[in-house]
Amino acid sequence: MSKSITAKKLALCSLTGAALAVASQGAFAHTRLETNTVVERTRVHNQINVGHGCDKEATIGTSVVFPNAIGYSPVIGIDSGAGRVFTTTAAADYYSPLAGIGTLMRVGGPWELTNNKVDALGNKSGFWAGGKAYDQTISTVIGVEFYSAAVTIKAESCARSVTFYPTIADICSSTPSATASAKDVQIWSPIPNFDGVPGQPFDVDKPYSLYDGYADAAHTTKAGGWNSPASLKVTRNLAINPLPAGCTGNGGAGDDVFVYPSAEQINKELPVWSNADQTGTNYWQ
Numbered sequence: 001m002s003k004s005i006t007a008k009k010l011a012l013c014s015l016t017g018a019a020l021a022v023a024s025q026g027a028f029a030h031t032r033l034e035t036n037t038v039v040e041r042t043r044v045h046n047q048i049n050v051g052h053g054c055d056k057e058a059t060i061g062t063s064v065v066f067p068n069a070i071g072y073s074p075v076i077g078i079d080s081g082a083g084r085v086f087t088t089t090a091a092a093d094y095y096s097p098l099a100g101i102g103t104l105m106r107v108g109g110p111w112e113l114t115n116n117k118v119d120a121l122g123n124k125s126g127f128w129a130g131g132k133a134y135d136q137t138i139s140t141v142i143g144v145e146f147y148s149a150a151v152t153i154k155a156e157s158c159a160r161s162v163t164f165y166p167t168i169a170d171i172c173s174s175t176p177s178a179t180a181s182a183k184d185v186q187i188w189s190p191i192p193n194f195d196g197v198p199g200q201p202f203d204v205d206k207p208y209s210l211y212d213g214y215a216d217a218a219h220t221t222k223a224g225g226w227n228s229p230a231s232l233k234v235t236r237n238l239a240i241n242p243l244p245a246g247c248t249g250n251g252g253a254g255d256d257v258f259v260y261p262s263a264e265q266i267n268k269e270l271p272v273w274s275n276a277d278q279t280g281t282n283y284w285q
Contacts, residue, residue: 067164
């Protein structure tokens, strides 16, 4: 994954005996959202569920990046019934708000060190939490509470649903190493499969993010969480927001829209910094 981990990184707290070795992670679920389908205009008290640790290592933190369409240009796919294809249509033509899809709740929780992530203009993009090692063969799922936004699907669009795919890194190592391995971090990252563009890219100019779930820089070896992201699906409330006349997608039922963070956003915001705007002390990258 080409991510170096130095002694300063993942210094989320002074861990005594951090990255506890365990014999087996068992058959736990992947990292997912507690509530992954909501009706539009509904704000949800939600939770990231970290299902298991890394390869025989305890989990000491998590970093979450939702698509931000103000500070960055997300990748958008659309499925009208013949498969998902890339579109250059702006995110604002499908939904609002364009940022703040996931916002950390400050209510305590399993990790005492937390912060939101924001872009250069202060728009919220995601969050991180960490500072304690959890052997998940004992504690099983780790839950980090957040609010998922009350997303509205634009009335003029033909979207029947909008699905957001965050990139999540579950962090398991605070020890230096040349490259991050399955023992160090689990990456749950979307790999959009857009026809006609080689390499399943996040964008045209930079076809891969540094954190896309591949185990090597050449993008030939798939790591544990490859193309297995969490998702948040927002469905249209047809009673108060009916489809416009003339929508033909999926036999007239409407289009399914899929929103992925850009490689630029992931590369900048998935690393963990002490300040929300990716400044201060770098804990992990």
